[in-house]
Amino acid sequence: MQSSDQLQTLLHSVNRKSYPAYKSLRGAYQFDRYILSIDHVQGDPFASPSHISVKLTHRDTGFPAEYYKDTLTRITLGDFLNRQFEQQISRYTFRAKGSGKSGLISVSHCGQEVLARTACEVTEKGxxxxFFIGFPANGRTINSPELEKIFFDFLPVCIHKAFFYRNLDAGRLKQAIELAEDQEYIRKELHRRSLAAFINDGAILPRESGISSRPMKDSVPFVSPEHLRISLDLPHKGTITGMGIPCGITLIVGGGYHGKSTLLNALELGVYNHISGDGREYVITDDSALKLRSEDGRFIKDVDISLFINDLPNKKDTRCFSTEDASGSTSQAAGIIDGMEAGSRVFLLDEDTSATNFMVRDSFMQRVIRREKEPITPFLERARDLYEKAGISTVLVAGSSGAFFHIADTVIQMDNYRPVDITAATHKLCSEYPLSAAEPPSFHMPDSHRIMTKAKAAPSRHGRTGQPERLKTKVHGKDGFSLGKIEVDLRYIEQLTDSEQTASLALLLKYAIEHLIDEKHTLPEIVAYLDAQLHKQGLAFFSEGNYIPCGYAIPRIQEIYSCFNRYRRP
Structure with missing residues (x-):
């Protein structure tokens, strides 16, 4: 390892040289109580900025040991420090001058959710x-005095203010750690009390706007109905009350614009911890919960959808079903099977984004189109078996069909953003409006043993089959990515909350294709291996080089399944 003085000497030596001379700076340098590493140098001032990392020991930073004692506290501490560092560097970005991205200093921007990110990783050791820095240049001529400002004037201030305990607001950090531990406590209580979710009294569910996830000002606070109100004694905050949604089938109803979808949106993001001030800090959902919807045009490969779709007129086998262009009902059936395979214990559905013919068939339609002529077994007829035989609860928002009242264990009416428990009243009404007797095919657990495949290597100019080309990835925000020439569309994976999760999914799929797919391992085996390595070694395990850059966040296993199942493989 070299010293910071040697870095200064190198900077002086490359000044006014051609831009590629910056590559001689790569390496690690000892600064005052931290090590600065130049991991990757950009090709020119207009290219993606250079990758930089800083390592600090716990002995030097001085954080209490209980703040990094386990995975939960490490992720929370990393999130808190990343937010502090972003605040600091925002004061210095582009203060060093030059062409293109010269002087840029950037790090991951955190939203309302707390995610495990590569931007700030806390381990037992430190x-x-x-982060990223745009190395300054005039045209394509190195301007190293400007980079020297960044390394020796700007960064030391940012690092010491953001990563040393004595320079931080100790009260706010303690609050963040304690909030995370309270949230984790609630998650454990969900399992103990047989609950699918919990929403605290006083929660602010509406968001500022369609493009902002911050809480709406002057919105109606959540107040739980008496019959569903429970109390929780949290380790730090003490006693809180709120609505516990029991396992089973829960129906959310109400007039338009009264808050049904707002409640469901809060529940689907309740799989993540939220920062203080979000309004949904104590909206906690079973961490395996999966939001489902129809996806016209979705790719499906070798999925057993016979639980919902059978006896197709073209005699196509629905126990091993594939299509390049799924219908709404077929895609939703495949989504449920994907969720079962991923181990989800709660399904979240909104009637508005579901395929109507997949969800329900009314009495009149059943009389017109006889059972033997209809290949679809609607979700209405499977929800009860999903819970009783597969242990999967359902939370469903409905606004048009009364048939769902007949299968619901709990019915919640949203009235001007306030929930009302109308279970008893609707059960009484159900006897006055009976459903036609339905005899769906017997329930069975899906039998999928999908083998992942990949494209064969193209023959060389001499007719010999060469090594497959290394795949390149390009992330398109949160909505998907390209892998080689194939686009992976993730627009309808609604619990993806950050583009950095999408970037990680691209990295995982690329690794799987290049290292794991061998015509023997099933998709569940591959995903299970990737998920195990993620939790054991982090994203560095999947990196091509000897470092992992800023810009990745670890996704849940549910999103890994969703991504792999939408990869249009042969």
Whole structure:
């Protein structure tokens, strides 16, 4: 390892040289109580900025040991420090001058959710912060005095203010750690009390706007109905009350614009911890919960959808069903099977984004189109078996069909953003409006043993089959990515909350294709292996080089399944 003085000497030596001379700076340098590593140098001032990392020991930073004692506290501490570092560097970005991206200093921007990110990783040994710097140049001629300002004037101030305990607001950090531990406590209580979710009294569910996830000002606070109100004694905050949604089938109804979808949106993001001030800090959903919807045009490969779709007129086998262009009902059936395979214990559905013919068939339609002529077994007829035989609860928002009242264990009416428990009243009404007797095919657990495949290597100019080309990835925000020439569309994976999760999914799929797919391992085996390595070694395990850059966040296993199942493989 070299010293910071040697870095200064190198900077002086490359000044006014051609831009590629910056590559001689790569390496690690010892600064005052931290190590700065130049991991990757950009090709020119207009290219993607250079990758930088900083390593600090716990002995130097001085954080209490209980703040990094386990995975939960490490992720929370990393999130808190990343937010502090972003605040600091925002004061210095582009203060060093030059062409293109010269002087840029950037790090991951955190939203309302707390995610495990490569931007700031806390381990038992210490803290690693990763970020980007645009190395300054005039045209394509190195301007190293400007980079020297960044390394020796700007960064030391930002690092010491953001990563040393004595320089931080100790009260706010303690509050963040305690909030995370309270949230984790609630998640454990969900399982103990047989609950699918919990929403605290006083929660602010509406968001500021369609493009902002911050809480809406002057919105109606959540107040739980008496019959569903429970109390929780949290380790730090003490006693809180709120609505416990029992396992089973829960129906959310109400007039338009009264808050049905707002409640469901809060529940689907309740699989993540939220920061203080979000309004949904104590909206906690079973962490395996999966939001389902129809996806016209979805790719499906070798999925057993016979639980919902059978006896197709073209005699196509629905126990091993494939299509390049799924219908709404077929895609939703495949989504449920994907969720079962991923181990989800709660399904979240909104009637508005579901295929109507998949969800329900009314009495009149059943009389017109006889059972033997209809290949679809609607969700209405499967929800009860999903819970009783597969242990999967359902939370469903409905606004048009009264048939769902007949299968619901709990019915919640949203009235001007306030929930009302109308279970008893609707059960009484159900006897006055009976459903036609339905005899769906017997329930069975899906039998999928999908083998992942990949494209064969193209023959060389001499007719010999060469090594497959290394795949390149390009992330398109949160909505998907390209892998080689194939686009992976993730627009309808609604619990993806950050583009950095999408970037990680691209990295995982690329690794699987290049290293794991061998015509023997099933998709569940591959995903289980990837998920195990993620939790054991982090994203560095899947990196091509000897470092992992800023810009990745770890996704749930549910999103890994969703991504792999939408990869249009042969």
């Amino acid at each position: 803290i690693t912060a990763r």
